[in-house]
Amino acid sequence: MTVPFAGTGESVDLPDFLLPLAARARRGEVLVRRDADPRDPPTDGVPVRRSAVLILIAGTGLEDAHVALEERGHVLRSQPGQFSLPGGGADPGDLDDVHTALREAQEETGLAPRDVEVLGAFAPIPMPWRAQRVTPVLGWSPTLPELGVQDPVEVERVVWAPLTGAGSLADPAHRWRGLLHGQGVGPVFDLPGDAFVWGFTATILEQMLVGLGLDPVPPDSATRDIPPERRR
Template sequence: MSAHPSRRHRLPSDASFLEPLAERARRGDVLVTRDPDPRDPDPGDRPVRRSAVLIHVAGTGFENASLVLEERGHALRSQPGQFSLPGGGRDPGDRDDVHTALREAQEETGLDPADVRVLGAFAPIPMPWRIQRVTPVLSWSPSVPPLGVQDPIEVERLVWAPLVGPGSLTDPAHRLRGTLFGQGVGPVFDLPGDAFVWGFTAMIVEKVLTGLGLDPVPPTAPVQEIPHERRR
């Protein structure tokens, strides 16, 4: 299920544009930081759940690179209709966080681990409100692999978001600052095809962009309230 050990953490020449981010992933650096919130629950004796998400970039340069995102199933109890990275909770049989990310991506999108080069895993991101820690795993392929929704209850659709160019994650026309009930919630990517990315996923995506030397969503970007159908 996991990529062969010899395929991990090696950066092929045609993935050199990922080097700044890949180097940080190899070191296990922190990708997303979060200030403590006094509203965070005290976990007490409850075990902290471990999860992993896959940051999979396909392409051989900025001009053709894209990031895979998935729209969560609309009938799910948790965050239906929101956009996320492939991933999920750690199973007892998972060897490590990389295995979790690849297994979940395969179950959700059909991604064959043999088509993936794992470049590293960042430090786990604490999510106290869920008593959870999420590890972002960075992977790469030279071209877009053949993917498809495996379970329409869990995943509504898949979207490949270009890193640069018209309609991309760095296109000013599709970059916003989000608000929820009037309170700022950080960067938002309002991509073509009604692919509205906000919250935890948008935070990771922005850090991926800045980790590659691309610009963050500016504080002066237009402000938009999160649509009702994307906030459940």
């Protein structure tokens, strides 16, 4: 598949490892399926907020591919210190969910739009307990774009998580099933540099790996309690 990469103005070949996931994003397929949740409130008459996150994969092969993550600011009221994908809520001036994801990524990490090729957007993920829906947008760059903290109140740091190899999202030594107050909360990734990823973001990352032909975190994996500093 050839795409007109924004960073050069020239057409470039999308790496083979990305083709199946990119095709799903172009079709707007479901990336994360949600079962009924006891927190789900009645939706009648409740305005639903739109949000979008950017799954930014950089690299030309699985052996060198990374995905961008950010550690949320430690003084934020919502989920301080947790790891997430770049993104946030839609502004009135946003054209669509892709615009939201790119704008938020630029505001949070300094990502220049010319440094990423948008490959598509998956189906919105409903989060009724927050009266919110979140659209994962898939982006790609052949090399690691230069990213950095733009607002230290909002973002503590930006990290690039490798997809494969030692210390990666696919490394069995860094993959667990999470426990919160004794209850299972899905996959967790305990990455080097105290980058502990769980919850909504970990679920998206797991399904991203599956979409790239890699294994999910086995359901019978050893468990790990969510650290207190990552569960607020």
